[in-house]
Amino acid sequence: MVQPIDLSDAASGTGRVRQFVSRILPGCRTCLASELAVCAAAKAGAYVQQSVVTVSARRIVCHEQDSLDALPIICGGWACCAVMLSDGSRQILSFLLPGDPVSTSLLFAAKPNCFVETVTPVTYRLFSRSGMRERAFANPETLDAFARIRLEEQSRSDALIADLGRRKADERIARLILGLMQRLQQRGMVAGDPPAFAFPLRLHHIADATGLTPVHVSKVLSGLRRDGLIRMSRRSLAVLDTAGLAAIAHLR
Amino acid sequence: MVQPIDLSDAASGTGRVRQFVSRILPGCRTCLASELAVCAAAKAGAYVQQSVVTVSARRIVCHEQDSLDALPIICGGWACCAVMLSDGSRQILSFLLPGDPVSTSLLFAAKPNCFVETVTPVTYRLFSRSGMRERAFANPETLDAFARIRLEEQSRSDALIADLGRRKADERIARLILGLMQRLQQRGMVAGDPPAFAFPLRLHHIADATGLTPVHVSKVLSGLRRDGLIRMSRRSLAVLDTAGLAAIAHLR
DNA sequence: CGGTGTCTTGAATACCATCAAGTCTTGTGG
DNA sequence: CCACAAGACTTGATGGTATTCAAGACACCG
Numbered sequence: 001m002v003q004p005i006d007l008s009d010a011a012s013g014t015g016r017v018r019q020f021v022s023r024i025l026p027g028c029r030t031c032l033a034s035e036l037a038v039c040a041a042a043k044a045g046a047y048v049q050q051s052v053v054t055v056s057a058r059r060i061v062c063h064e065q066d067s068l069d070a071l072p073i074i075c076g077g078w079a080c081c082a083v084m085l086s087d088g089s090r091q092i093l094s095f096l097l098p099g100d101p102v103s104t105s106l107l108f109a110a111k112p113n114c115f116v117e118t119v120t121p122v123t124y125r126l127f128s129r130s131g132m133r134e135r136a137f138a139n140p141e142t143l144d145a146f147a148r149i150r151l152e153e154q155s156r157s158d159a160l161i162a163d164l165g166r167r168k169a170d171e172r173i174a175r176l177i178l179g180l181m182q183r184l185q186q187r188g189m190v191a192g193d194p195p196a197f198a199f200p201l202r203l204h205h206i207a208d209a210t211g212l213t214p215v216h217v218s219k220v221l222s223g224l225r226r227d228g229l230i231r232m233s234r235r236s237l238a239v240l241d242t243a244g245l246a247a248i249a250h251l252r
Numbered sequence: 253m254v255q256p257i258d259l260s261d262a263a264s265g266t267g268r269v270r271q272f273v274s275r276i277l278p279g280c281r282t283c284l285a286s287e288l289a290v291c292a293a294a295k296a297g298a299y300v301q302q303s304v305v306t307v308s309a310r311r312i313v314c315h316e317q318d319s320l321d322a323l324p325i326i327c328g329g330w331a332c333c334a335v336m337l338s339d340g341s342r343q344i345l346s347f348l349l350p351g352d353p354v355s356t357s358l359l360f361a362a363k364p365n366c367f368v369e370t371v372t373p374v375t376y377r378l379f380s381r382s383g384m385r386e387r388a389f390a391n392p393e394t395l396d397a398f399a400r401i402r403l404e405e406q407s408r409s410d411a412l413i414a415d416l417g418r419r420k421a422d423e424r425i426a427r428l429i430l431g432l433m434q435r436l437q438q439r440g441m442v443a444g445d446p447p448a449f450a451f452p453l454r455l456h457h458i459a460d461a462t463g464l465t466p467v468h469v470s471k472v473l474s475g476l477r478r479d480g481l482i483r484m485s486r487r488s489l490a491v492l493d494t495a496g497l498a499a500i501a502h503l504r
Numbered sequence: 505c506g507g508t509g510t511c512t513t514g515a516a517t518a519c520c521a522t523c524a525a526g527t528c529t530t531g532t533g534g
Numbered sequence: 535c536c537a538c539a540a541g542a543c544t545t546g547a548t549g550g551t552a553t554t555c556a557a558g559a560c561a562c563c564g
Contacts, residue, residue, distance in 0.1 A: 083414050086502060091414040105406060108399035113407055140389070147360035150402060154357060155365055157409040162335050162343040164416035165463030169520070203543070211417030216520055218544060250338060421552070455511070468552055470512060 025075055026187045027098020032149060033073050033127055034099075036135065036142055040125075041075075054123045057200075061102060061116040061124070068110055070126035072102040077122035078200050081114045082208065092209040094156060095119070095201075097183055104153050107132060107146055120200045164211045172210040173220050174249035177230065181239060192238070199237035224248075277327055278439045279350020284401060285325050285379055286351075288387065288394055292377075293327075306375045309452075313354060313368040313376070320362055322378035324354040329374035330452050333366045334460065344461040346408060347371070347453075349435055356405050359384060359398055372452045416463045421472050424462040426501035429482065433491060444490070451489035476500075 024041055033039035052075070055061065061079065062068060079096040081103060093114055096102060103112035106129065136143045163172050181197065184190045190197045203214035203221075210217070224230045229245050231238040239245060276293055285291035304327070307313065313331065314320060331348040333355060345366055348354060355364040358381060388395045415424050433449065436442045442449045455466035455473075462469070476482045481497050483490040491497055 083410060085414060085418055089418045091417040093410055093413055105403055108396075109403055113403070114410060137389075137392070144360075151357055151361055151365070154406065154409070157406070157413065158335060158345055158366060161345055161409065161412055161416060162337060164413060165343040165460075166337055166341045202541095208417075213521055214543085215522080215545090218542095219520095222544075454509095465553060466511085467513090467554080470510095471552095474512075 025098060026189050027075055027100075029099065029187050031073060031099035032101060032145060033125065035145060038127060038132070038135065039073075052123065052125050054121065055118055056121045057118055059118045059122075061118060061122070062112050063115050064113055065111060068106060068112065069129050071106040071129055071132060072116075072124040072126050074098050074100050074102065075123045075125055078119040079116055079122050080119055080205065080209070081112075081116050083114050090208045091211070092205065093160070094153075095180065095205075095209070097180075098187060098189075101149065104146075104149055107149075119202075119205060169210070169212055169216060169220050170223070170248055172212070173206065173217065174224070174245050176206065176210060177237070177239070178242075178245060178249055194238050194240045195242070196236055196238035198235060199232065200235050277350060278441050279327055279352075281351065281439050283325060283351035284353060284397060285377065287397060290379060290384070290387065291325075304375065304377050306373065307370055308373045309370055311370045311374075313370060313374070314364050315367050316363070316365055318364060320358060320364065321382070322380055323358040323384060324368075324376040324378050326350050326352050326354065327375045327377055330371040331368055331374050332371055332457065332461070333364075333368050335366050342460045343463070344457065345412070346405075347432065347457075347461065349432075350439060350441075353401065356398075356401055359401075371457060421462070421464055421468060422475070422500055424464070425458065425469065425472050426476070426481075426497050428458065428462060429489070429491070430494075430497060430501055446490050446492045447494070448488055448490035450487060451484065452487050 028034045028039075028041060031039070034041065053072075061072065064083070074096050076098050079102070080092045081094050081096060082090050082092045084090055096116070101107070102116050102124065103114060105111065105113050108129075110129075132142075136146060159175075163175055167175070180199075181190060181195065184197050185195075203217045206212075206217045206221075207214045212220075221230075221232070224245070225232065227244070229239070229241045229248070231240055280286045280291075280293060283291070286293065305324075313324065316335070326348050328350050331354070332344045333346050333348060334342050334344045336342055348368070353359070354368050354376065355366060357363065357365050360381075362381075384394075388398060411427075415427055419427070432451075433442060433447065436449050437447075455469045458464075458473075459466045459469045464472075473482075473484070476497070477484065479496070481491070481493045481500070483492055
C-alpha cells in the first residue's frame with residue numbers, strides 16, 4: 001500500500017492557500033457554513049472563515065492528536081476520517097463529502113480524535129472555532145444547527161456499529177453504496193437514469209470502511225456486477241437496480 | 253430468548269415513582285447532574301429534576317422513536333442502549349452504568365435514536381430538557397460539560413467501530429471487560445486485589461455488544477478462565493492478570 | 505419439582521482472510 | 535508518444551475464525 005504524504009507539518013507547504021474563492025459549489029447545498037452565512041461563498045455574513053486550502057489525493061489533512069483552532073469544511077472532493085490500530089490496520093469511520101465538516105468534534109474541542117486523509121484532491125475552508133462558538137451563544141438557531149449535525153453524526157456512527165457487528169459482507173457494501181448515493185443526491189451530485197455518480201473509492205477504502213479485506217470486497221462487487229445491480233467504470237458508479245440493492249442492504 | 257417487557261406505554265405503571273430520594277450513590281461521582289448541581293441528591297441547586305423511577309431487570313426504558321421531554325440519568329444498576337435489526341438480531345451500542353445519561357441525544361432532541369433496556373433493576377432520575385437547556389445558555393461551563401460528555405460518547409463509538417471492524421473475538425471481549433472495569437473504577441465500584449466487581453451481564457449481552465454469538469463468547473471466556481486471566485462466579489468478575497488481559501486487548 | 509432460561513461443549517458448516525499469480529490501469533520520465 | 539514501473543484489481547486455492555446446530559448440565563424460580 002502507498003503511504004500517504006503528511007501535510008500537517010506546518011513547514012511542508014504543499015497545500016496551496018488561496019483567499020476569498022467564492023464560487024457556489026454542490027457541497028454548499030448541505031453545508032453548515034453556508035446555512036449559517038459565515039462563508040465567503042455565501043452572499044452576506046460576518047465571515048468567521050480564515051482561509052481556503054487545496055490538497056491533492058492521498059494526503060493527511062490532520063492527525064488524531066493535532067491541536068487545531070479552526071474547523072475545516074470540505075468544499076470539493078472526497079476525504080475520509082479513520083483510526084489506525086497498533087498492527088497497522090485501519091478503520092474508516094466515515095467518508096467526508098463536499099459540505100461536510102472534518103470531525104464535528106472540532107466545533108467544541110481542539111482534538112479531532114481521528115485522522116483525516118483525502119481520497120481525491122480536496123479543497124476545504126477553515127473556520128475559526130472561537131468565531132463559531134460566539135455565534136452559537138449569540139444565536140440559539142446556530143446551537144440547534146450544531147446539535148442537528150451532531151445527531152446526524154451519532155446516528156451514522158450507530159448505524160455503522162450495527163453494520164459491522166451484525167451484517168454480512170454483501171449487506172455492508174450495499175449499504176455503503178446506497179448511503180453514499182443518498183448523500184450525493186442531497187448535494188445534487190447524482191445524475192441520470194439509472195442514477196450514476198463519481199466514485200473515487202479504491203477497494204482498500206471500501207474494505208477499511210466495511211471491516212473487510214480488499215480481496216473480499218472485489219469478490220462481492222464482482223457478484224453485484226454479475227447480478228446486474230451496479231456498473232462500475234472509470235471511477236464512476238451506476239446503480240442499475242436500486243430496489244435490488246436495497247433488498248440486499250436491508251433484508252436478511 | 254426472553255422477550256423484555258415494555259414499560260414505555262404510559263398505562264403500564266409498573267415503574268415505581270418516588271420523589272426526592274436523596275442518598276449519595278457511587279454513580280454520583282461521575283454524574284453530569286451532580287456536577288451541575290441540578291440533582292436533588294446534590295447539596296444545593298436549582299433542581300431541574302422531575303422524578304425518580306425504579307424498574308426491574310430486562311425492561312425497556314424507552315424506544316428509538318419515543319418522544320421524551322426529559323433526560324433520564326442512571327442512579328443505580330446497569331442498562332444498555334441498543335438497536336434492533338430487521339431479522340431480529342440486536343447490536344448493543346453501549347452499556348449504561350450509574351451516573352450515565354440515557355442517550356446524550358436527549359440533551360438536545362426528543363428522540364433517543366436507540367432503545368434502552370435494563371440489565372439489572374435500575375433506578376434513574378428524569379431531568380427536564382428545557383431546564384437543562386436554559387442552564388446551558390445561562391452558563392458556558394454547562395455547555396462545556398455537555399460538549400465533554402458528547403466527545404466522550406463519540407470517542408467510545410469510534411473505538412467500538414474499530415473493535416467490530418478490525419479486531420478478533422478475544423480482543424473485543426478483553427477490551428469490553430477492561431473498559432467496563434475502568435468505568436466502574438471511576439465510580440469506586442471496583443474493590444480488592446485482584447480487582448473484582450459486580451458483573452451482571454449475560455452471555456447474550458456480551459455477544460450483542462461485541463458482534464459475536466453467545467456460544468462463541470462462552471468459548472472465549474472459557475479460554476480466558478483457563479489461562480488464569482479472569483475468574484467469574486455468581487455474577488461477579490475478578491481480573492486476575494490485568495497486564496495479560498491488556499496484552500490480549502491491545503496488541504496483535 | 506417441573507419448567508424455564510443459561511451455560512458448556514462438540515461437530516459440521518459458512519464466511520471471510522490469507523496467500524499467490526496473473527492482468528489491467530495509471531502515472532511518469534525519456 | 536511510448537516504455538516502463540508501480541499500484542490496483544481479479545481470480546483461485548487454502549486455512550482460520552466464528553456460526554449454526556444439537557445435546558446435555560446447571561441454576562433459578564414459582
